[in-house]
Amino acid sequence: MTKYYQPEIECASREQIQQWQDERLVKQVKHVWDNVPYYRAKMEAAGVTPEDIKSTADLHKLPFITKDDLRECYPYGLLAKPLDECVRIQSTSGTTGKRVVAFYTQHDIDLWEECCARAIMAVGGDKDDVCHVSYGYGLFTGGPGLNGGSHKVGCLTLPMSSGNTERQLQFMTDLGSTILCCTPSYAAYLGESAKEMGITDKLKLKAGIFGAEAWTEEMRRDIEKSLGLKAYDIYGLTEISGPGVSFECEAQSGMHINEDHFIAEIINPETGEVLPEGEKGELVFTSITKEAFPLLRYRTRDICVLSREKCPCGRTHVKMCKPMGRSDDMLIIRGVNVFPSQIESVLLAQGFPPNYQIIVDRVNNTDTFDINVEMPPEKFTDTVREVTAMEKELVAALKAMLGIVAKVHLMAPKSIQRSEGKAVRVVDKRKLY
Amino acid sequence: MSVKQISVFVENQAGLLSEVTTLLADNGINLRALSIADTSDFGILRIIVEDVEKAAQILRDHGNTYTVTEVLAVKMDDKTGGLAKILKVLADAEIFLEYAYAFLLQKPGEACLIIRVPDNDAAEAALAAAGIGIAKQEDLF
Numbered sequence A: 001m002t003k004y005y006q007p008e009i010e011c012a013s014r015e016q017i018q019q020w021q022d023e024r025l026v027k028q029v030k031h032v033w034d035n036v037p038y039y040r041a042k043m044e045a046a047g048v049t050p051e052d053i054k055s056t057a058d059l060h061k062l063p064f065i066t067k068d069d070l071r072e073c074y075p076y077g078l079l080a081k082p083l084d085e086c087v088r089i090q091s092t093s094g095t096t097g098k099r100v101v102a103f104y105t106q107h108d109i110d111l112w113e114e115c116c117a118r119a120i121m122a123v124g125g126d127k128d129d130v131c132h133v134s135y136g137y138g139l140f141t142g143g144p145g146l147n148g149g150s151h152k153v154g155c156l157t158l159p160m161s162s163g164n165t166e167r168q169l170q171f172m173t174d175l176g177s178t179i180l181c182c183t184p185s186y187a188a189y190l191g192e193s194a195k196e197m198g199i200t201d202k203l204k205l206k207a208g209i210f211g212a213e214a215w216t217e218e219m220r221r222d223i224e225k226s227l228g229l230k231a232y233d234i235y236g237l238t239e240i241s242g243p244g245v246s247f248e249c250e251a252q253s254g255m256h257i258n259e260d261h262f263i264a265e266i267i268n269p270e271t272g273e274v275l276p277e278g279e280k281g282e283l284v285f286t287s288i289t290k291e292a293f294p295l296l297r298y299r300t301r302d303i304c305v306l307s308r309e310k311c312p313c314g315r316t317h318v319k320m321c322k323p324m325g326r327s328d329d330m331l332i333i334r335g336v337n338v339f340p341s342q343i344e345s346v347l348l349a350q351g352f353p354p355n356y357q358i359i360v361d362r363v364n365n366t367d368t369f370d371i372n373v374e375m376p377p378e379k380f381t382d383t384v385r386e387v388t389a390m391e392k393e394l395v396a397a398l399k400a401m402l403g404i405v406a407k408v409h410l411m412a413p414k415s416i417q418r419s420e421g422k423a424v425r426v427v428d429k430r431k432l433y
Numbered sequence B: 001m002s003v004k005q006i007s008v009f010v011e012n013q014a015g016l017l018s019e020v021t022t023l024l025a026d027n028g029i030n031l032r033a034l035s036i037a038d039t040s041d042f043g044i045l046r047i048i049v050e051d052v053e054k055a056a057q058i059l060r061d062h063g064n065t066y067t068v069t070e071v072l073a074v075k076m077d078d079k080t081g082g083l084a085k086i087l088k089v090l091a092d093a094e095i096f097l098e099y100a101y102a103f104l105l106q107k108p109g110e111a112c113l114i115i116r117v118p119d120n121d122a123a124e125a126a127l128a129a130a131g132i133g134i135a136k137q138e139d140l141f
């Protein structure tokens, strides 16, 4: 039986969702215009005032906001509420430059935790469940978000945080954890450790909510097998709120975006133009209920497709696919968008190591597209016929994924630089800087 | 009674083939027989050596992709018609020949044809029935 945390919202009619979005967007634009000088200046520069935004149909008139803006505004530049109304900060694990700090009022925290509660109930969670949260706690949003959601659902919450695997498994067996929340790689590790300790059959887990990093369908199957649970994806960004911006339901085929809080758009990352629904492009979010740290048209850099196909779970909110790559990595070859991550997934599926190099050039006004691929000993045979067939199969699989033909060159493993040496995956000779 | 052949993957770039043969020579590996198959894109160097284990180790240590295959070393008279006789036996028995290459043995007048077929036992039986012998690895050195 499908259970919802807020059925009247999660299964609302499209008209109702549209109405919420229209009203809340208008209010949110006015809120940032009145309270955030940085936004007002950006909007003025773009020649837009709050009066121009009457519904979501006007959303495209607003300028984008990027991670660079967030860094420039560190720490208080985008704050839209007085500090005395804020109760929490969370921060991203930035790899370069300044960190990004997001602020929350109590209202913001409540809404965020409700989103996480929806995610927990979507995987079958209820107040009888024991929710084992092994995401990190602290500045990282993973632990606090799922912890809050678990409280809202009424689960017995185990605030484990990450690490100390033996203790994790001990609590899991002694207290009978039924729902596990952590990163997919840690879930895989817990599964292996449980097997080594010979306690797999003592686990009572039924569902896992795994996010905060990229993972494949193959990993999903492995984790489901090793921990004996159903594995579900969850998506979120600290900038927007945290985990629970979208979450997977029982259908395990894409994540429902909480559209009463976030408006999603798909844009062409090169031109910024909004793309028709169903097309692949960069995911952009507008948070329409956030008080302290609202973002209008935040560019996530995640490449994604949205789908409004009817979901068997009964939820009416739009679904996003697992992010397929980062727009920063996107190449345009013969007019087609190509992501290195797509090439990597084809190589893995065909049994080639993900050690490759893409070489793009322009000859006689036409793009050339070559991929150097490692010939692994496990696949190599002594006959030209078989090796050629392998090469042809790879070319066909790449064409099916990318839509264009790449020239594949099989190389000896030593010819392509290894990743520990900071491999150069893309050599684009067309650029004339 | 097959013999072990080492096949090495070679990129089709000038110099890379000699890099592999030089590597083996520098490590005291003597190539008894050698054949190269190449396409516009890559090549496969096939070799028969006495110490298969040692050669494989050297190739592995130097990051080469290789594979070891069981092939048949067919005894062949070093005179006109020797090759044709073997090929006719295989054709009559409807045995698909993936590839073949010949080389002379130390003993004057004796040669050997390396053949790669789907089923070594079937080929050996067909050849034996026609009075053609098969050499062992140690017979080649």
Ligand SMILES: [Zn+2]
Binding pocket: A249, A250, A251, A256, A311, A312, A313, A314, A315
């Ligand atoms: Zn659903």
